[in-house]
Amino acid sequence: MTLVEVWDLVKHYPGERSWFGLGAARAPVRAVDGVSFTIASGRTLGLVGESGSGKTTIGRTMLRLQEPTSGRVRFDDNDVFALDAARLRALRRRMQIVFQDPYSSLNPRMTVAQTLREPLEIHRLNGAVSALLEEVGLDAAFAQRYPHELSGGQRQRVGIARALSVEPQFIVCDEPVSALDVSVQAQVLNLLADLQAKRRLTYLFIAHDLAVVRHIADDVAVMYLGKIVEHAPAAEIYTQPRHPYTTALLSAVPEPNPRATKQRIVLAGDMPSPAHPPSGCPFHPRCPHPKKSERCRTEPPPLRPVTPGHLAACHYAEEPM
Amino acid sequence: MTGPPPVLLRVRDLKTYFVTEHGKGTARAVDDVSFDLYPGETLGIVGESGCGKTVTSLSILRLVPEPPGHILPGSLIEFEGRNLLALPAPELRAVRGNQIAMIFQEPMTSLNPVFTVGDQIAEAAIIHQHLSRRAARSRAIEMLRLVGIADPDVRVDDYPHQLSGGMRQRVMIAMALICHPKVLIADEPTTALDVTIQAQILELLDRLQHELGMAVLLITHDLGLVAGHADRVVVMYAGRVVETATTVALFEQPTHPYTEGLLAAVPRVDAPRARLHAIPGQVPAATAWPPGCRFHPRCPYAWEKCAAEEPPLLDIGDGAGHTARCWLVTEPERRVPKR
Numbered sequence: 001m002t003l004v005e006v007w008d009l010v011k012h013y014p015g016e017r018s019w020f021g022l023g024a025a026r027a028p029v030r031a032v033d034g035v036s037f038t039i040a041s042g043r044t045l046g047l048v049g050e051s052g053s054g055k056t057t058i059g060r061t062m063l064r065l066q067e068p069t070s071g072r073v074r075f076d077d078n079d080v081f082a083l084d085a086a087r088l089r090a091l092r093r094r095m096q097i098v099f100q101d102p103y104s105s106l107n108p109r110m111t112v113a114q115t116l117r118e119p120l121e122i123h124r125l126n127g128a129v130s131a132l133l134e135e136v137g138l139d140a141a142f143a144q145r146y147p148h149e150l151s152g153g154q155r156q157r158v159g160i161a162r163a164l165s166v167e168p169q170f171i172v173c174d175e176p177v178s179a180l181d182v183s184v185q186a187q188v189l190n191l192l193a194d195l196q197a198k199r200r201l202t203y204l205f206i207a208h209d210l211a212v213v214r215h216i217a218d219d220v221a222v223m224y225l226g227k228i229v230e231h232a233p234a235a236e237i238y239t240q241p242r243h244p245y246t247t248a249l250l251s252a253v254p255e256p257n258p259r260a261t262k263q264r265i266v267l268a269g270d271m272p273s274p275a276h277p278p279s280g281c282p283f284h285p286r287c288p289h290p291k292k293s294e295r296c297r298t299e300p301p302p303l304r305p306v307t308p309g310h311l312a313a314c315h316y317a318e319e320p321m
Numbered sequence: 322m323t324g325p326p327p328v329l330l331r332v333r334d335l336k337t338y339f340v341t342e343h344g345k346g347t348a349r350a351v352d353d354v355s356f357d358l359y360p361g362e363t364l365g366i367v368g369e370s371g372c373g374k375t376v377t378s379l380s381i382l383r384l385v386p387e388p389p390g391h392i393l394p395g396s397l398i399e400f401e402g403r404n405l406l407a408l409p410a411p412e413l414r415a416v417r418g419n420q421i422a423m424i425f426q427e428p429m430t431s432l433n434p435v436f437t438v439g440d441q442i443a444e445a446a447i448i449h450q451h452l453s454r455r456a457a458r459s460r461a462i463e464m465l466r467l468v469g470i471a472d473p474d475v476r477v478d479d480y481p482h483q484l485s486g487g488m489r490q491r492v493m494i495a496m497a498l499i500c501h502p503k504v505l506i507a508d509e510p511t512t513a514l515d516v517t518i519q520a521q522i523l524e525l526l527d528r529l530q531h532e533l534g535m536a537v538l539l540i541t542h543d544l545g546l547v548a549g550h551a552d553r554v555v556v557m558y559a560g561r562v563v564e565t566a567t568t569v570a571l572f573e574q575p576t577h578p579y580t581e582g583l584l585a586a587v588p589r590v591d592a593p594r595a596r597l598h599a600i601p602g603q604v605p606a607a608t609a610w611p612p613g614c615r616f617h618p619r620c621p622y623a624w625e626k627c628a629a630e631e632p633p634l635l636d637i638g639d640g641a642g643h644t645a646r647c648w649l650v651t652e653p654e655r656r657v658p659k660r
Contacts, residue, residue, distance in 0.1 A: 050515035050516065050517065050518075051486075051515055151603050152370075153603060154603075181369035181370050181542065181604075182369065182542065182544070182583060182586050182587055183369060183582060183583060183586045183599060183600035184599075184603060185586070185588075186586040186588075186597035186598060186599035186600070187599040187600075187601075189588070189597055190596055190597060190599055193596065208515065208516065209516075209588070210516075210590050211587075211588040211589055211590045212588045214588060214589070214590055214592070214594060215588045215594055215595070215596075215597055216594075217594075234594065235593070235594075238590060238591075248517060249516060249517065250590055251520075252516045252517050252519065252520035253516060253545065253590045254519075254523075254543060254545030254546050254548065254549050255545055255548060255549070255589065255590070255591060256544040256545045256547075256548045256572065256584065256587045256589065257548055257572060257591075258548040258549070258568045258569045258572050259569065260548070260549070264520060264524075266517075266520045266521055266524050267517045267520070267521070268521075270485045270487055270488070270518065271515075
């Protein structure tokens, strides 16, 4: 059953004005440029992309932490962008977010207990701080501590406990383990998986690290310059990528195996500015596909099914690299 | 057959301590670290936050801020037969940035925003090689071309904010390599970069190392990087070296339980979805390392001896210098997880 549906989501930021705000406006930044997907209840969609691909903007816009330019988000029969403030607040109880940097997302002047009690008070809920702490693997003694007294992993556990406090159905996890060391990262990933199983949570898991996403996601969507370029079940996208960008991204992940023989595809150049996306396929200037043609320069490839359930936005998706 | 090549950089018994803020404790960030770097090789120093890997690299060039830090007497950092820790400042400056160069994690904070990248690259050549400004500028353009920046004769006049993150890191590399150093210390050189840009920078470093024949000390938390780029590896935990081995031996026969746990904790793109192995607990504070083996509170195999007595680096006896700071080397039958 579909819990979350995103339809043609667009978020443009107005271009800056030159001459200290007096001159002509520059081209708008197309952070998210027509993105659609659905997430079924109890599942995890991994949203993968490099800096500037628009993945974080999607998560924030879905919760209306930022207002969209256009598009629609449905959450369990609610039209999220059409809700008034009171109904939005009620809905936020069911949709939560866990941020990347647990230090800057916790109030340094509030103890862990105060941080966890605040959402309960806003939503007039009864809940025990100690039970929440226990659920995320922290001793009850942590309730009286301040964020600076915690390690990165402990802070992220508090961030997760805060999201859980209002008993949401859906959590946007925005790079929740990127700032953590590898041994602690594994602890937090396992915790997120356990909580999902126990509470039947639905996740949008945003990350730049394809390896991390492989360990948590059921489906994966890959973003490039504000658009989804490939969307498929996780098992498939990692073994049979259809878009050359996904192929290159996978090949660039350093493998912890000194005898690895995989062919590394090194893309030329940087990601173009989302204020001036290239014509045609946005990936064409860096694309290493041998079939790359004039068509790629002029005609934007739609995101289309290549095999059932496997979408790719490439004119040559039937002949992957 | 020739004998083993002479050691280029020898680090012995390095201890770098910090006085903590309230003057109450001493953080033993690097606590008795030894390793050798040979000409032309890449040595990986791997570990998590707080293990002492960055302080080790800063100590080599005496870049640790003093106070609060200090390198203890008895430490030795020998480069081509000279103890860098005993060199007078002018002689040290002749080594720093010239024969031993360094690149840092965050290129934006390591570049000066008010000078052009050309000026910053040329500076080392003017100081160390006494080139004229004009000659240094053309060397800078040459270096920009070498590190793969398009239109180097235009980019040379750019300021750091005009460049992307990947290009800034290329500029850092150009700056570090303009004097053709014998040793390049690369401290998390790609951590701030996206994965496709990381691949570009690593390819560049591999190519330049090959062309210039320098040795690289690669400081990283990323075991994937080490696997693909290092010849030998030093694993650090809690200010100590806990394992050293050739890269292949480390990955195929990890001996210290920390190395073993770390390898199992790495998420992999080539493995099906499964629960990750996590190392319980967290790295202890540098002001209060546990007694005995510093890893014993988190170790799945630890027994009484581990809490009482710290093991030395023990040779596992493979004839290739693979060592581990663990009593399991002497009592391998105890490698049975407790839980």
